[in-house]
Amino acid sequence: MARESGGGGGSGTSAPRLSVVMPVRDLERYVDAAVASILGQTYRDFEFLIRDDGSTDGTRGLLRQWAARDRRIRLFESDVSLGPAESSNFVVRQARGALVARMDGDDIAHPDRLRRQVEALDAHADACLVGSLFEGIDEAGRSVRPRDRSRLTAPTPFAPFPHGSIMFRREAFDRAGGYRTDADFWEDLDLFRRLARLGALIVLPDALYRHRSSPLSTRITSSRTKVEASIDRMYRRTLGGAHPPRRGHRIMPDVFVSLGSTLLWAGRRPGALLPLLRRGALRFDRRSLAILAWALWAELSPRSLRYCLRFVAVRRDRRVGRAVRDDQVYRWTPV
Numbered sequence: 001m002a003r004e005s006g007g008g009g010g011s012g013t014s015a016p017r018l019s020v021v022m023p024v025r026d027l028e029r030y031v032d033a034a035v036a037s038i039l040g041q042t043y044r045d046f047e048f049l050i051r052d053d054g055s056t057d058g059t060r061g062l063l064r065q066w067a068a069r070d071r072r073i074r075l076f077e078s079d080v081s082l083g084p085a086e087s088s089n090f091v092v093r094q095a096r097g098a099l100v101a102r103m104d105g106d107d108i109a110h111p112d113r114l115r116r117q118v119e120a121l122d123a124h125a126d127a128c129l130v131g132s133l134f135e136g137i138d139e140a141g142r143s144v145r146p147r148d149r150s151r152l153t154a155p156t157p158f159a160p161f162p163h164g165s166i167m168f169r170r171e172a173f174d175r176a177g178g179y180r181t182d183a184d185f186w187e188d189l190d191l192f193r194r195l196a197r198l199g200a201l202i203v204l205p206d207a208l209y210r211h212r213s214s215p216l217s218t219r220i221t222s223s224r225t226k227v228e229a230s231i232d233r234m235y236r237r238t239l240g241g242a243h244p245p246r247r248g249h250r251i252m253p254d255v256f257v258s259l260g261s262t263l264l265w266a267g268r269r270p271g272a273l274l275p276l277l278r279r280g281a282l283r284f285d286r287r288s289l290a291i292l293a294w295a296l297w298a299e300l301s302p303r304s305l306r307y308c309l310r311f312v313a314v315r316r317d318r319r320v321g322r323a324v325r326d327d328q329v330y331r332w333t334p335v
Helices: 031-039 059-069 084-094 113-123 170-176 187-195 224-238 254-266 273-279 286-300 302-319
Strands: 003-006 018-024 046-053 073-078 099-102 127-137 143-145 167-169 200-212
Touching: 018 031, 018 084, 018 113, 031 046, 031 059, 046 059, 046 084, 059 073, 073 084, 084 187, 099 113, 099 170, 113 127, 113 167, 113 200, 127 187, 143 302, 167 170, 170 187, 187 224, 224 254, 254 286, 254 302, 273 286, 286 302
Parallel strands: 018 046, 018 099, 046 073, 127 200
Antiparallel strands: 003 073, 099 167, 127 143, 127 167
């Protein structure tokens, strides 16, 4: 059973306009930096709701120390893990603010993130969600993946912003039905697609968020079979059913790139090649060949692959630098 500790948050007993929510599990190594980045925001009037979702390491003890020091924190504890979608629903249900900002327990928010996002939603009444571009960091906190503004210029079914960078209107979240458990491990994209039917999804091109790739990611620490099946559903649904399931439970090759990329950017070898050959629904087409090449390169020389991908991202970002202005917001519509 969940237990709440910590203070009320906001100004006095009145409900704050903004709630920041963060479900977390087994992130003892990173959670201090995540919490400190929220408490150090230039926008100060918010409540901070944190759920310890059944941690088995020292995460809960660290969170208790933070809750004792800052009255804006409302800490919920449970020995039972609800999983990605339901733990996210839990913290949003406790929120009292009309605006809700998401935070992930292994990432770091820019000090001006909340202020900029509140101002963006105030300036765009038709928007129900705002995210920001990001800088990627590895498990040691080193910058490894630069901002890429070209992600704002091409239509794509995948969000150009990470889950932890979003702020949304609570009313729109409720109307959309919240997170869905059948989309665990891609519950964010599933939510975004439903929110897009209710209002605009806007993006700040500044990197107001540092997104960490680490082997402690829920996608990496959870059951491999369960995660692969869920991400396979994500690709089949977002790509419009162009790749129907095949016999033998083979899954889309994209799944291995998606999961392997987390380890690659964490500074590790993805180990995607053999699982791809054994379980991937490979075809004789350009996409399968590109994925095979990525997996082989990642196996032989992950360091040079990271260098190449960084170089490509920098070139793309510079190419659109004059067209994409940091003082503007941009709309993303999933295709």
